[in-house]
Amino acid sequence: MDRRLLGALAAVMVGLWLYPSGARAETEVDVALVLAVDVSRSMDPDEQDLQRQGFMEAFRSPQVHEAIRNGMVGRIIVTYVEWSGVEYQNVIVPWTIIEGPEGALKFADGLSSNPIGRVRRTSISGAIDFGVKLLEQTGVEPIRKVIxxxxxxxxxxxxxxxxxxxxAVAKxxxxxxxxxxxxxxSGFGDMEHLDLYYKNCVIGGEGSFIVPVRDRQQFADAIRTKIIREIAALPAKPMIQTVQAEPSVSCAEGEQRMYRWDRN
Structure with missing residues (x-):
């Protein structure tokens, strides 16, 4: 038998010995998902409550349970983080493996049993950086990593x-x-075309998308839709990414406002 073929077979056997398929299957998940939720004071308490309730309803919904079950592995790992200023990121529910309705319901219950924070300022960059660190601490092998x-x-x-x-995208x-x-x-910290800002300045990476929420009645449906798309890795629909008018937005707009505020 050819020496190169023998060498290849030996490498395969060593790989099987070091990483048995069963052991790898136990640590693999379809997606590691960081849910990073804004609790800055620009959010009214009722908006924060709607946001929290929306995530709880999503993980209690049969549609999300089905999306998890239909994944390549049939298992995800997820954590829920509240964030505000650059120094405030608070893990509300730590990394949790979900592979069925029971685990999803337990995750939702974990959200219901924790109070909602409310802190000054908005650091999306801090939330992203914190999410990157969390994704390095899952202890599993995710097929995809999502913030x-x-x-x-x-x-x-x-x-x-x-x-x-x-x-983050480079990783x-x-x-x-x-x-x-x-x-x-209506004032400081607000932005008229926030959907365009998120589209151009915040999201990124393979299959990235936005789901804007413009009506309180849409909140729960929007969150459920987004969670299902993230779990199932569905291609983004044009209606989710496209807005009718695209005026110019500056990715540094909020940062420039804060600089002027601090100087004054």
């Missing part, structure tokens, strides 16, 4: 959001967005 950012304003604290986004991480647009912009 799910929801918020109601631009980055106004910490380093530039584009730099944070690009570094093979996908960032999706849920821009919350329930109120008309």
């Amino acid at each position: 799910d950012i929801s918020g109601d304003g631009p980055n106004s604290s910490g380093r530039g959001v584009v730099a944070a986004r690009d570094e 093979g991480i996908t960032i999706n967005g849920l821009p919350i647009m329930l109120k008309r912009p």
Whole structure:
């Protein structure tokens, strides 16, 4: 037998011995998902409650349970983080493996039993950087890595959001967005075209998408839709990514506002 063929067979046998298929299967998941949720003071308490309830309803829904079951592995790992300023990221529910309705319901119950924080400023870049660190601590082998950012304003604290986004994407991480647009912009920290800001400045990576929320009645449905798409790795529909008018938006707008505010 050819020596090269013998060498290849030996390498395969060593690989099977070192990494038995059963052992790898136990540590593999379809997706490692960081749910990073804005709790800055620009969010009204009722909006924060709607947001939390939306995630709880999503993980209690049969559609999400089916999406998990139909994955290549049939198992995901997820954590829920609240964030605000650059120094505030709080893990509400730690990394949890979900491979059936029971695990999903337990995850939802974990959300219901924790109070909601409310802190100043908005650091999307800090949330992304924190999500990257968490994704290095899963203890499993995810097929995909996703950070799910929801918020109601631009980055106004910490380093530039584009730099944070690009570094995460370079590590093979996908960032999706849920821009919350329930109120008309009325002052500092607000942005009229937040959906475009998220599309151009926040999301990135393979298959990334946004699901804007413009009505309170849409909140739960929007969150469930986004979670299902992230779990199932479905291609983004044009209706989710496209907006009718695309005025110019600056990725540094919130950061420039905060700089002027601090100087004054």
